[in-house]
Every structure is written in C-alpha cells, then in structure tokens.
Amino acid sequence: MEKQTRPAPAATRLPLTTAMLAGVLALASALAAGHLVAAFVGINASPYLAVGNSAIDLTPSWLKDFAVRAFGNYDKLVLLAGMAIVMAILAVAAGALSRRTPLPGTAVILGLGLIAAVAVATRPDRIALGLLTPLASLTAGLVIFHVLYRAASHHRNAGSGEPDTGHTRNRRLFLLAAGSVAVGAGLAAVGGESFASSRSAAGSRGARQALVAARPAPPIPTGADFAALGTPSFLTRNAEFYRVDTALAVPRVSADDWTLRLHGMVNRVVEFNYSDIQSRPLVERTITMTCVSNEIGGHYLSTASFLGVELRDLLAEAGVRPGAEQVFSTSIDGYTAGTPIETVLDPHRGAMLAIAMNGEPLLPEHGFPARMVVPGLYGYASATKWVTDLDVTTWSARRPYWVQRGWARHAPIKTQSRIDTPKGFQTLTAGPVTAAGIAWAQTTGIDRVEVRLDNGPWLASGLSIAVNDNTWRMWRVVLDVPAGTHQLTCRATDRSGYIQTPDRAGTVPDGATGWHTLSFTAR
Ligand SMILES: Nc1nc2c(c(=O)[nH]1)N[C@H]1C(S)=C(S)[C@@H](COP(=O)(O)O)O[C@H]1N2
Ligand SMILES: [Mo]
Numbered sequence: 001m002e003k004q005t006r007p008a009p010a011a012t013r014l015p016l017t018t019a020m021l022a023g024v025l026a027l028a029s030a031l032a033a034g035h036l037v038a039a040f041v042g043i044n045a046s047p048y049l050a051v052g053n054s055a056i057d058l059t060p061s062w063l064k065d066f067a068v069r070a071f072g073n074y075d076k077l078v079l080l081a082g083m084a085i086v087m088a089i090l091a092v093a094a095g096a097l098s099r100r101t102p103l104p105g106t107a108v109i110l111g112l113g114l115i116a117a118v119a120v121a122t123r124p125d126r127i128a129l130g131l132l133t134p135l136a137s138l139t140a141g142l143v144i145f146h147v148l149y150r151a152a153s154h155h156r157n158a159g160s161g162e163p164d165t166g167h168t169r170n171r172r173l174f175l176l177a178a179g180s181v182a183v184g185a186g187l188a189a190v191g192g193e194s195f196a197s198s199r200s201a202a203g204s205r206g207a208r209q210a211l212v213a214a215r216p217a218p219p220i221p222t223g224a225d226f227a228a229l230g231t232p233s234f235l236t237r238n239a240e241f242y243r244v245d246t247a248l249a250v251p252r253v254s255a256d257d258w259t260l261r262l263h264g265m266v267n268r269v270v271e272f273n274y275s276d277i278q279s280r281p282l283v284e285r286t287i288t289m290t291c292v293s294n295e296i297g298g299h300y301l302s303t304a305s306f307l308g309v310e311l312r313d314l315l316a317e318a319g320v321r322p323g324a325e326q327v328f329s330t331s332i333d334g335y336t337a338g339t340p341i342e343t344v345l346d347p348h349r350g351a352m353l354a355i356a357m358n359g360e361p362l363l364p365e366h367g368f369p370a371r372m373v374v375p376g377l378y379g380y381a382s383a384t385k386w387v388t389d390l391d392v393t394t395w396s397a398r399r400p401y402w403v404q405r406g407w408a409r410h411a412p413i414k415t416q417s418r419i420d421t422p423k424g425f426q427t428l429t430a431g432p433v434t435a436a437g438i439a440w441a442q443t444t445g446i447d448r449v450e451v452r453l454d455n456g457p458w459l460a461s462g463l464s465i466a467v468n469d470n471t472w473r474m475w476r477v478v479l480d481v482p483a484g485t486h487q488l489t490c491r492a493t494d495r496s497g498y499i500q501t502p503d504r505a506g507t508v509p510d511g512a513t514g515w516h517t518l519s520f521t522a523r
Contacts, residue, residue, distance in 0.1 A: 013099040014152050018174065022148040023095025023105055025181045027087060030109065030141030032185035032192070034116065037136040039192035043249045044123065044333060045130035046192075047116035047137045052079055052248045054119045061405050065508075076248055087112075102149045109145060113138035123334060144181050151177045196252050211356045214281035217305045223465045224474075229436035230421035231474040234467065235286070236302035238358050243365055244291050244300070244379060246401065247333040251386045255369040260314075260353070264328070264392035267319030274369050277355060280309050285350055285375070288440055288471045290413045292378035292402075293507050297418055297516045301440065303471055306373045308354035312345045320345065320392055328391040328398045329372055329384040337384045338400040338409060339374055341392065349443070350375055350470075353387070375470035376443035378511060381411035408510035415441035415500050417449055417475070417492035417516060424518035430483040433522065435461075436476040441494035445469035448493040451477050454486055461490075469495070481522045489517040 014022075031048050038046035044053060056079070059067075067075040094108035117134040151174045225234040236242075255274040263269040284307045291300035315327070326338040344351045351374040355362060362368040367385025374382035380402045391398065395409060403409050417439035422428060439446045445466060450458040464474035475490070491500045504514035 012153070014149075016096060016099065018152045019099045020092045020095035021178055022145060022152060023091040023093075023098065023108075024088065025148060025178055025185070026105065026109060026141050026145035027091035027094075027112070029144040029181055029185045029188075030112070030137040031087075032188040033140035034133040034137035036188040036192035037133045039196040041129040041132055043196045043252055044247060045120050045133045046249070047120065047134050048080075048083070049248045050119040050123055050130075050133075051116060052076075052083055053123060053246075055079065055083070056246060056248070061508075064405075080248065098149070102146060105145050105149070106142065109138065109141040113141065148174070148177055148181065211278070211307060211359075211361065212282065213284040213307055215283045217284040217286045218467075220286070220467060221465050224467050225464055226436045226474045226476050229434055229476055231436050231438055231476075232302075232420075232472075234303060234464075234471075234474075235358060236304060238304070238360060238363055238366070241302040241304060241357070241366060242289075242291065242300050244293065245365075245385075246335050250364045251331070251333045252364060253332055253369055253386055258369045258388065260370065260388055260390065262314060262318045262390045262392070264390075265321040265324040265394075266315075266392050267321065270314070270318045272314065274355075277309055277353065277370060280313075282307050282355075283310060283350075283352070285352060285373075286467055286471055287373055287375050288442060289373065289379055289383060290440065290442070292380050292407065292411060292511045294416075294512065295507060296416075296504075296512050296514050297518070298512075301472070304357040305359070306352055306354040307356035307359075308352040308370070308373070311351040311353050311372065311374075312347065314353065314390075315345065315392070318392070323394065324392045325394045326392075326398075328393050328400065329387050330389040330391070331384050332386040332388050335384065336398075336401045337372075337381055338395065338398070338403060339372070339377065339382045340410070343374060343377065343382075351382075376413055378411040378413055380407060381409070406509060411510055413440070413442045414511045414513055415439075415444070415446075415492055415494045415498055416513075417490045417500060419488060419490050419516050419518055422488070422518075422520045425520060427521045427523060428481075430481055430522035433479050433481040434476060435479055435488060435490075436474065437490055437516075438472045438474050439490075439492035440472040441492060441498075442470045444494040444496050444498075446473040446492055447495045447497075449473075449475035450491055450493070451475075451479070452489045452491075453479055453481065458491070483522050485519055485521045487517055487519050489515050491515050 034047040071078045090108060094105040098105035113134055116137055117131060120130045120134055220234050225231055227233045258274050260272045284305050286305045288301060288303040294300035324341045326341055327344050328336060328338050330336050343349055353370055354373045355370050357366060362371060370387055371385040372383055372387055417437060419435060419437040421436040435451055439449045449461045451461050452458050459477055461475040461477035466473055493499045501513050502515050505512055
C-alpha cells in the first residue's frame with residue numbers, strides 16, 4: 001500500500017499485460033454492475049445503453065441515414081459493437097498507464113462514470129432511481145480496479161523476496177482474483193438481462209386474461225393473399241411484424257405500473273391504467289402499418305388485427321378544447337410523435353389505443369402494454385409504442401422527435417405497390433410466368449394494379465379479395481415471357497382514382513414515390 005503512494009522504483013512496475021487486464025476487467029465489472037442494477041430500475045438506465053441512446057439522439061440525420069443504409073437492421077448492433085471497441089481500447093490504455101500508480105486508471109474510471117451519469121440523467125425517459133446505475137458502475141469499477149491492482153502489486157513485492165515460489169503463488173492469486181471478477185461480471189450482466197426479460201414476460205402473462213373483442217374484426221377470407229405465389233401472408237405473424245425503434249433496448253414495462261395521462265388543451269386531465277383500458281368494450285381492426293422509411297420495393301410494412309379502444313373516446317372523456325391541432329404522444333422511452341387532432345377525432349378513421357395484436361397481448365417489441373395505431377398515417381406520426389402521455393396541443397407548441405429531424409408533420413401513407421415474384425435478377429423458364437405482389441392505399445383502398453413487361457402495354461392484374469380499405473391487397477398476373485432479359489414494372493391505382501406516380505422521390509421528408517421495377521431473365 002505505502003509502496004504505491006511513493007514514486008515507485010522501476011522494479012515495482014506491474015507487468016504490462018497484468019495492468020491492461022486489470023483495466024479491462026474493471027471496466028467490464030463497471031458495465032455489468034450498471035446493467036444488473038438497470039434490470040431493476042429500468043433497462044434503458046443501463047450506462048452502456050444510455051450512452052448509446054444519447055449517441056443515437058445526437059447523431060446528425062445524414063449519418064443516421066448512412067448507418068441505416070449501410071447496416072440496415074444491424075445499425076444498432078454496429079453502434080454497440082463500436083462502443084465496446086472504443087471502451088476496450090480505453091480500458092487497455094488506462095491499464096497500461098497505471099503500471100506505477102493506479103491514478104491514471106482511477107481517473108479514466110471516474111471520467112467514464114461521469115459520462116454515464118450525464119447520459120442517464122439527460123435521457124428523456126428520466127427513469128426514477130436511474131442514477132443508481134452509474135453509481136453502481138463507478139463503485140464496481142473503482143473497487144475491482146483497486147483490488148486487482150493490490151493483488152498484482154502484492155505479487156510484485158512478494159516476488160522480489162522469493163523469486164520463484166512466491167512469484168508463482170502470487171501470480172496464481174492475481175489470476176484467481178481476475179478470473180473471479182470475470183465470472184462475476186459475466187453473471188451480473190447475464191443475470192440483469194434475463195431478469196429484465198422475465199419481468200416483462202410476467203407482465204404479459206398477467207395481462208393475458210380477458211382480452212375479448214366486443215367488436216371483433218371480420219375473419220380474413222381465404223383468397224386474401226397469394227402467399228403460395230410469394231406474396232406475404234395477409235396477416236403478418238407477430239414475431240415477423242416489421243420493427244422500427246429509436247431506443248437501443250426494448251423498454252420493459254409492466255402492465256401494473258403503466259398509466260396513460262391525457263392532458264393539455266382539454267377540459268379535464270384524465271389518467272387511465274391498464275385495467276381501465278382492458279375493461280372497456282374492445283374493438284378489433286385489421287390494419288396495414290407502413291414505415292415512412294420504406295423504400296420502393298421495401299419490406300417496412302406489415303398487417304395485423306389490433307385490439308384496443310377508440311382514441312377519440314378517451315379524448316372525449318377529457319373534452320378537447322377548440323384550437324387544438326395535434327395529439328402529441330410520448331413513449332416511456334422518451335420518443336414522441338404528433339398526430340393531427342382531426343385525424344384522431346375522425347369517427348371514420350378508427351384511430352386506436354391498442355393493447356393486443358393478432359389475438360395476443362402486444363409483444364414488448366411492439367409496445368406492450370399499449371401503443372397507438374392510426375390507419376393511413378406513417379408510423380412515425382401515429383404509432384407511438386409504450387405510450388404513456390397524450391398532450392393535446394398545437395403544432396407550434398411542441399415538435400415531435402422525427403419532425404425535429406427534418407421529417408414532415410403531415411404524413412399520410414402514399415399509394416404504392418411492390419413486386420414479390422419474380423425476384424430481381426431471377427432466371428426462369430421462358431413462356432407463361434406468374435408475377436405477383438402487393439399494393440396499398442390505406443383509407444382509400446386499392447382499385448387496380450397494372451403490370452408492364454419492358455415497354456409493352458399496361459396489363460391488368462387479378463386482385464385478391466379486399467379485406468378493408470386500410471389493408472394491403474395482393475395482385476397476380478400471368479405474363480407471356482419470351483427468352484431474354486426483361487424489365488418488370490407495377491403501378492397501383494387507388495379508389496380515389498389516383499394512379500401511383502412514376503416520379504421518384506426518396507423517403508425524406510414524407511415517404512418514397514416511384515414505380516417498383518426489377519429485371520429478370522427468361523431462358
Ligand atoms: N416509442 C417508439 N414508438 C415508435 C417508434 C419508436 O422508435 N419508438 N417508431 C415508430 C415508427 S417510425 C414506426 S414505422 C412504427 C413501427 O412500429 P412497429 O415497430 O411495431 O412495427 O412505430 C412507431 N412508434
Ligand atoms: Mo417508421
């Protein structure tokens with residue numbers, strides 16, 4: 001101990017690998033301890049995830065777009081891995097600098113603890129007790145670093161007296177300490193992770209009783225899809241439903257703790273809990289949800305039967321005051337969206353607060369305990385998951401998450417179509433070829449889908465049985481295809497008479513336009 005506070009002679013420097021190992025294990029313990037505590041207070045308060053989430057929110061849009069384009073659904077994995085690499089380098093460097101004295105390592109741990117504390121404290125979710133997690137990290141990091149440091153210095157000191165036996169025995173002591181720390185950190189991290197997910201599973205199970213629709217959605221007729229030809233099945237299985245999240249970790253919210261507060265330009269503030277919602281007459285609606293980030297030919301859309309209550313009934317209980325323009329919804333993870341008040345109040349629209357999809361309570365990934373679903377609007381402007389707060393307000397008063405980042409306030413889903421069969425660049429046999437795909441024009445419904453081979457005439461396709469105007473519709477057509485390489489194009493016409501525009505536009509700011517075209521070869 002005294003040895004460390006005095007300037008130590010060169011002989012007492014820790015071996016480089018020992019010092020680096022102490023640094024890495026201390027940091028791993030810090031992260032694991034924080035993650036474990038976060039399992040109890042709220043998983044997004046995990047220092048690692050909080051720093052990652054802050055990084056996402058601070059990322060400029062162009063870089064975010066690049067990341068999504070380059071890494072797709074793995075963008076967040078790449079971010080987490082990148083953070084792990086940076087931290088590992090920092091830990092190795094901190095260890096390497098601490099061979100004579102533990103001060104540099106201590107300083108790095110304190111610095112990282114401070115960053116984590118700031119990230120957790122400034123998260124919009126402001127998890128109560130959230131600051132316990134960086135505190136746990138800091139404590140674990142400092143204690144483990146110093147314990148390992150002492151074990152290692154001890155082995156150095158003893159080693160100078162008894163070159164052989166003492167050296168190996170104390171080396172074993174250090175390795176034992178290091179090994180225990182590694183195992184302990186691993187257990188803490190895994191324990192935290194599994195506790196967090198079991199808690200949410202318990203919440204879902206508890207909610208499983210009595211989700212019965214007073215007004216069920218009509219059954220899906222056979223012939224509503226052409227899945228045998230390669231289109232999606234009409235209803236998307238919950239586990240396969242597309243997903244878009246800004247949060248790194250799925251928020252784990254228990255139904256018992258959840259409440260929804262409705263306030264702002266209303267006559268009285270109302271608050272609902274899960275059983276309030278569950279015990280109301282529930283309505284079920286089959287809706288195709290679409291993401292504004294869906295590129296031409298993309299797969300960011302899915303269909304489910306959502307069970308819940310009418311949002312406008314909840315608003316009616318609060319009493320909307322004149323002058324209100326948007327329902328500004330906030331998620332437990334801090335995400336926000338703005339939905340036009342006239343859309344939410346429109347009795348023909350069917351805007352919902354949903355608690356179940358396809359006959360099961362919402363999966364945590366899709367917003368358990370409750371989310372919004374509004375037919376005909378892109379998800380970013382209407383479909384807030386884990387929603388806990390509805391503020392009836394004006395557009396100038398509050399700016400939603402994606403609107404702050406350059407996306408449009410007004411976000412009706414655009415009439416679109418996609419080719420699923422044949423696949424792009426597929427080679428098939430010349431002669432009769434079946435092409436098939438999907439089209440969607442929520443709130444209006446699909447009237448017609450036409451298909452064109454090369455620069456030939458537009459051919460009418462056969463459509464699947466229409467389920468309702470808020471869902472996709474499948475098309476198919478048999479083409480006579482000569483040998484050679486061909487271009488296939490499709491376009492939809494909706495029931496308002498609008499023909500899908502050929503003009504290409506990107507997804508920003510209000511959704512992509514253009515025809516889906518692909519090439520294939522017939523032999
Ligand atoms: N809390 C929260 N709600 C959210 C989002 C989000 O990132 N966080 N993404 C929105 C977007 S962009 C879309 S398209 C839909 C996707 O819903 P899903 O993930 O259930 O398919 O949710 C919306 N609701
Ligand atoms: Mo989206």
